[in-house]
Amino acid sequence: MARHPYRFDRDAAVGDHESGAAEAADRLAAQPQIGAAAAKSAPDSGLPALRVSANRRYLEQAGGAPFFWLGDTAWELFHRLNAEEAAYYLRTRAEQGFTVVQAVLLAELQGVTTPSAAGRLPLKIGASGLPDPSLPDTDGDDSYWRHVDAVLDEASRLGLYMALLPTWGDKFNQMHGAGPEIFTADNAYAYGRWLGERYGGRGHLVWVLGGDRPLSTVAHFAIVDGMVRGLKAGGARQLMTFHPKGAESSSHHMHGEDWLDFNMIQSGHGEREIANDKRVAADYGRTPVKPTLDGEPCYEDIPIGFRSENGYFDAADVRRAAYRAVLSGAFGHTYGHHSVWPMAPEPGLYASTDFVEAGDFFLMGWRQALRRPGAEQMRHLRALIAPHLGSAFRPAPELLASNRSGDNRMASARSERIAWIYSPNGLYVDVDPAALGSGAWSAGWFCPRTGIRSEALPTAIAESGGSVARFVAPGSGRGCDWILTIEEE
Template structure:
């Protein structure tokens, strides 16, 4: 169905933009502060019907989420299972064949009818659907080792343009002002299937290419999206495009940080990472003389990478907001291994608060069953045949405690009196912050205990996050004035309680949280000046 003018205006009102100072996001006509709170629902278009999608979107909107990630060409079963309505994302190359092979230059309008409905309905409840045109396995193969249907810049440009403009339906433009995701759990440089198969003893397809730079493909997606939106923007503004990377990368290639992989790409709106799901390096890593050991991020140390992005992003002078686009997911086994423990709400909470205190512009949340829309009783779309398969139904895990707790982070930060002047700062914490930078301390979870600081550049307030309730000492000289109110915020339940009053003239203060000992005793300490002389 064509979108109405009113529907397009609703989407325009939800457009996300970068604040002029480059570190924060805004939305709305008055450039109101925008705290990115995203959920991952990659398989929504592929596995849900309208009633189920409405249930999911209503729940996430009520919980405070304002962005949802969905992929058009699904990662799992994109070429073996049609959508719930029985449609494939592309018309078949050979309609007479019993095996579906997509003609990637001919998107299927019937498949997009449901996408249209989801985008429209999400807008009515305040959610922006962040569209990922294709999963990265169709570009580089990566961990799936399947056909590279989009290993072609012309196809990437064509489909990016179609998604952004729906050119076959002019002048009824479809998806204006939505955020876009390039990539899809992939990196710019990767070995091809032949290289992988040669190492593990599987058949090798020719030609053999050791490592390929897929930059032309990702640039083409971005160029197609930009050109598609240009038809209705008209004011020279550019679309919001992030790059969703993997958590691993090859030796002697750029880190899996968006700005490291695409340092000259003007389309990159924000800097992003996937800090991933591994508490330690438990994946099988290919070793040989050519590749050595794959590099990987460690989930509990996600704050390290957020800090690195914040410190290095925008070396060309144009600062970018930074976001962890895929941190460890709640109710998900470490490294997706059934013998490993589950990531708990306390892990999600610790990573979220530390990321925000390190300068992130928002958070991304995820649950293993939810991103894959797992339905254990489904006969049409059974659980995925993959090591990441979930043990639970998606609709039974919408109310996990982590979803409520990340929403509390959003509420707390939006309530600060000077949202845009927030800056990460460890220097005013005089005691040990448990931040280990030396190689001998580079162990799993090394910075999960980090006591993190952030403050207002104008000297109005400061805050400290203590993930295990450890005590700390503060230099009060960063807050000009005489008096300050102090309180404790409990990130587990959202309750604020008064703390001991602070005399700013004392120079320093020792602070002991109300409880201590583990991640179940984390606290946020907040000081706000009541008399300021600047």
């Protein structure tokens, strides 16, 4: 492939592995091209680092401002896009109001065996004949890692934080995917230390361990532990979390780990019922208290259960996942599109590792997918919740005089002087006035499709236990979701 300069067109269970890990790190540092000085990327100076809030329910910037995580899964960003394409992607997501981009350094789709868009591989071949994580290939001005540096610089310039996975999980647990398995506890430590030395000074990064694979053996736990210790030894002081397999949370394996700053859920793509609010609520109730969010819910335009005969998740589904999760206590949410995470070039046949599929698996190319309705509508979630995120923000199921089950299940939360109730299909909402307190309140409807607000007037109805305020939404039906907002006057 043709090579491009790495610049942007701004207009367009763990044993003791210390000895072996130190030896691997020493081998890495001994290479002239990636010695300790050369391994450092220029520190980012644009965005303040993130930290966990005092009540441990959300993230905030270093100055204390609450941070609303509105993420996008761009797993193959570094591997599949050249500099100009990456700039277009980042600029689009920044304009749409996203605050975080989630991407993988050693990507899933043959990320260590197939060259990047600019013709470079991230790792050199080691003595085993496989790509070696302790040998990052930084040769030349057009190396893969110079490309990563430039993408990170551009993200920071646009005000975007980056949630970086050091590797996809198939590189240590190839239960499916391309692999190959290349990690040991020792070279995971060396690779982590190198990453910490190179990127530890960048305030706009969050580290995401794991990568969509379970930790099934002692060796898997040792690899994650080694990588964490390496990152910290290299100087990484950014927040850390863990990306689990589908239908699971990082809390399953890692909640008790001191390095896990917040939990990440992957509610995933296999369940027709959007039930991520239940996983958020489970994490919210765990001790020690840690923030949580859904870092990979159902993607827009992905076949349900990965089978096109089941139909596809659409904008209504991704909105439902977003509002249910946040109003159940998540400190933000991650959106995703099925053609964006792999940077699919076009609809039709797309052959790479697991994905040798007919054209009904990827419905469009990534550029078109950037403007899908669900992506455009995520800005309304941020606009509604971000100004009120803080120590008073909490789930508030007591607001509901009654709830429904299944597809019509509602979620509710409150903060200072304001409360929200999400109705997925626009059915009426029964509010318990006693739960609001004794002050005067006014209500309105917020449309998650447009961001438009309208008045909401209650109808008082008699119940055996007291009065109930019923609010009838402006419309109802599939895809006709509404948020009832109640504000103290």
